[in-house]
Amino acid sequence: MTSYPIHTAGTAPEAAREPLTVLQGAFGFVPAAAGLMANSPALLNTFFSAFGHFRGGGTFGPDERQVLLLTNAVANGSEWAVAFHTLESLADGVDADVVEALRRGERPANPRMAALSALTRAFIEKRGHLDDADVAAFTAAGFTGEQVFEVITGVAISAMTNYTANLARPALEAAVRPHAWAAGYSSRV
Numbered sequence: 001m002t003s004y005p006i007h008t009a010g011t012a013p014e015a016a017r018e019p020l021t022v023l024q025g026a027f028g029f030v031p032a033a034a035g036l037m038a039n040s041p042a043l044l045n046t047f048f049s050a051f052g053h054f055r056g057g058g059t060f061g062p063d064e065r066q067v068l069l070l071t072n073a074v075a076n077g078s079e080w081a082v083a084f085h086t087l088e089s090l091a092d093g094v095d096a097d098v099v100e101a102l103r104r105g106e107r108p109a110n111p112r113m114a115a116l117s118a119l120t121r122a123f124i125e126k127r128g129h130l131d132d133a134d135v136a137a138f139t140a141a142g143f144t145g146e147q148v149f150e151v152i153t154g155v156a157i158s159a160m161t162n163y164t165a166n167l168a169r170p171a172l173e174a175a176v177r178p179h180a181w182a183a184g185y186s187s188r189v
Contacts, residue, residue, distance in 0.1 A: 032170035072158035115141030
């Protein structure tokens with residue numbers, strides 16, 4: 001397997017330094033996927049801009065964003081991203097039982113979160129060729145038709161981190177290690 005450097009703001013190409021500095025400040029560390037994306041400033045800056053719009057201009061709450069991102073990580077089998085988004089989900093107020101269901105690849109009992117997760121998985125599994133029933137189930141849970149398009153944003157930005165982490169298989173950061181995950185995960189609950 002080819003090895004890729006995980007950059008910091010000090011080692012990254014000039015065009016990738018600003019996003020890494022911001023991420024360092026936000027998390028207290030540079031997330032490995034971002035450090036890897038810095039090998040391509042175009043990738044890192046595209047991700048950083050898109051995520052900024054998703055977070056700052058989107059209509060999903062922090063918990064809903066994390067349900068979407070954790071669902072993506074599980075669907076894409078990204079061990080690093082599942083662990084990272086487990087940490088972030090819990091920090092952003094997602095109920096632990098919802099997090100555990102998502103990590104097992106199951107729909108959570110919470111109907112709203114289940115609908116968001118189901119639509120997210122449908123986009124990935126059907127490569128965007130949704131059925132009317134997919135959208136109807138989502139909107140029946142209280143989401144809007146416009147938010148269907150916002151899910152596309154989340155799926156796209158998540159693909160960038162998931163694929164980067166799947167390619168390079170970075171070690172988990174200390175803060176993320178307690179949430180390690182592997183495909184076929186089963187909780188001990």
